[in-house]
Amino acid sequence: MGCSSCSTGKDGQPKGCKNNGTCGTDGCNKLTVFDWLSNMSLPNGERPFDFVEVRFKNSRKEFFRNTENLSLSIGDIVATQAQSGHDIGMVTLTGELVRVQMKRKKESFDETSASKIYRKATQKDIDIWQKCRNREEEIKKRAREIAIILKLQMKISDVEFQGDGSKATFYYTADERVDFRQLIKDMAKAFGIRIEMRQIGYRQEAQRLGGIGSCGRELCCSTWLTDFRSVSTSAARYQQLSLNPQKLAGQCGKLKCCLNYELDVYLDALKDFPSQDTKLFTDKGLAFCQKTDIFKEMLWFSYKEDPGNWHVLTKDQVNTILAKNKKKEKVASLEMYAIDVNVEEKVVFENVVGQDSLTRFDKPKGKNTRNKNKNRNRNKNKNRNRKRNQKNA
Template structure:
């Protein structure tokens, strides 16, 4: 989705350059639709005095509206911070904020309550915009300083506080990093208070965003908020090739989408026998070669005849295994596989007025007609009369 300030004009994209703080709140990450906006509160009920405020790259916090300001989605506000104030945008108001706080386990009566001071003035917005413009060149210098000090860490993002009094450096690292010397270099170079915050690789990808191998924006940067652990067993259950390059996402970890269909696969696999179990028949011992999870089919091949596969259903496989446990081998798999023979020939109907769906498969007949049409100088066409065939009359 795109707002009016981001849309194209005369074929050229304007670009609001707000970097995730769009004024109309229509092209942001992790936006929430207020489906209670058109519903009025019962008589005597006061509106919920907490609001949701979003900061850079989808970071959201909840603040109490102690001043009873009239706030709506898209308003830029000055909110309380541990030191100074921060500038953010209101993304949600009303009763839906209570639902979001309950879902994210945010207490309505915390020990330290942060509140909203006021709607941001033009001076606040100018200071905030100037600080945001400094973040990208600072990130380039900060990465070079970390390389010079030979620290095994990657500085992924920098976020200035709204009053430009503090800069938070987000970094990722495989192991614990001693960055005390690095903070001294940062404070001497950038002349501001420094806070270092380590994030995981998945959190880094959600903050920065990107395009996945499916061609869509990353789930973690658009709608996914909880990061569940993904194991290689999820790929095994779905019969995916264990290729790290294909199974890894932008963060370098296993893709979160491997868990999306995992429950369906696990439910379908409940009726499947273990593939390690061999089927004993009078013709020989059969080993499982392949399975079709959702269709419930299994392919077995006799030992020594690996090229000939026999398809049976899971019900038939469980039946043969139950007989094998009673030391009763079946005659052969061909008896079960013959029941699954199907006529794969499909009949197509001419529903669109075409002669045949395979009319392009056969070569066209080479019937070349002689062009006997000639044109005069005046542009008129002359046609040669076809000579009449003489009839043989019996004398």
Template sequence: MGCSSCSSGPNGQPKGCRNNGTCGTDGCNKLTVFDWLANMSLPDDVEPFYGVEVRFKNGRKHFYNNQEKLPLRIGDVVATEASPGHDVGMVTLTGELVRVQMKKKKQEADLDSLPKIYRNASQKDIDKWQRVRDKEKSVQKESRQIAMALGLQMKISDVEYQGDGSKVTFYYTAEERVDFRQLIKDLARAFNCRIEMKQVGFRQEASRLGGIGSCGRELCCSTWLTDFRSVNTSSARYQQLSLNPLKLAGQCGKLKCCLNYELDTYLEALEEFPKTDTKLQTSRGTASCQKIDIFKGLMWYAYEKEGMNWHQLSIDKVKEIVQLNKKGQEVDNLEDFTEEVSVDSSALFSDGVGQESLTRFDKPRKKGRNRKKKRNRNRNNRRNHESKK
């Protein structure tokens, strides 16, 4: 970890990052944009673009107008215009790449309509900003108690103070619409500042809290994923996955984002397959598709009256039968087109390091020790025999 808030704790002990790349100090490089134009100079007849991208807590980014033409660089802490007062953030991008980012986010590159950057943050601004940031945990705990006392069905997941401490934003999640008018009054009375409520999705909450996924790695949303695209159950159907909510849902309670990672590859492979709702006409009856194997390029068909008897066909054979059916011809049966694929038993399991031996960790018995036990046993038998005489 690169930032001071998560690199080490008291007495030099490792502290660990608990912000999952959304702390705002830009040390985890989760939301960093690489400035590939940093070493390039502009042509003489082109004026520099004085738009600046500033990052705040929770991955919040905004564009600002550097009206004073300050010599800003990536990583500088600046005081920006806010309503009311001012906010404190970190510069993440300057120059022409800001124009590109604004175009990417479908925002007009009009500097006059953007809020302004006042100045480089002074030490007084930074100290005040750090003090209000230290209060966020206690404020979050107290705000949850106030919401529970009012009986509101909502969860306050995070709190963010403005740089000057004049406003505090509460991020919450809720299943249904929440009437928090009384909550705002109680929070304003308790913390003596302006209150703003902002609802976030369950995916954003999971990325903020972090965790370990079923794959054994940290959650993608809390490490590198920044674009939360919608995931549908059709993504699981195209990949031939069982529609089990316990396996397809992530820690946020929604479908896993990783279902979209290989979806394009599956869709491209399925273009070579005939449609699964296409039925094959034979002399023995109509056959419908029961299962497909995208990796091996196989399809299984069964007669309507013999649903338990499946016939394995390759894609080429199925296409051949479909072409014959379009011409009005029926094939005799599916058995003539069935291809038996032999599976090599050695390919099912390969022993690379002797893992088939269940006793490979057992200690070998010492022969000398067994011989000594046998000698003692014979001596005891002779003594017992003499005593009986």
């Protein structure tokens, strides 16, 4: 849903807005909400909802009251109320959909305690805001150096300036509690601004920094995912994935959020599916489950005495045998129920043009190389004998 001015240039950045996707029209911002009620008019006598959703750096969004009755639309830069001073943000949603978003996020509708929008940002406000944004990388680097000098076990991952430049919020990750009182003093002295430290989790750090996942697409947490549900190793077990932490972990170091996407489908398929530790009692012997295919509804069993010979059974056949085993009845053998599975052979390499030799471009060796060598040796011997005869004579 990118805007027309954000086509990619040679350097990988958008040509129009030059902000890596955070354009003024809000058409290609991450976590953008489409206002599908914008073309509908309110009934007679209904006042428009006076709360507005405003987005700040990265994915931080807050709701503000439009007390001045400003005519705001998506993409407008506004000056909002802060604890001290004012902040600069972009309007991402207006109208009745803001009410829906506030209900979903369980935000309060109390007008007295809600923060306000002061005005539309002037050019001076935007210049100060951009100047502060340009200082963030330099200050983050300097703050990391100060933390290393103080030997603090923490990682400063991001810095966010307030719109008026009077305050900066430092986001950090740490495994344990960190005493950063001296760090705040040193940074306030070095930068001349008010400092706020805010600890975030590793998933939130990946959300703020962004990146490309192993699937080749931009991270879900930095584009559209808003809530982080807990992901356990059981999600990988249900989907029959190998428990390899290098493959299952994302850039945050935790299990990938996408492991939960298809989990419900697997759980529905496993409701009436025999478990992996199913045992079948037959007259020929005890059989164990070796492999399962949930979506093909097939299971592979082998006898305890012959583990190398597998027999393929369907889910219904296994349930039938289990029902007989519960009644203490044994079936004759697995061969009575086994089915033949036609495995299609995959062609790894196919010789299309007949050029399958790796040495086809090499120079061909001579056929009579051995004979030539023999003739050379004979000629050498003859010459030697002639020279000896001439000396003796």
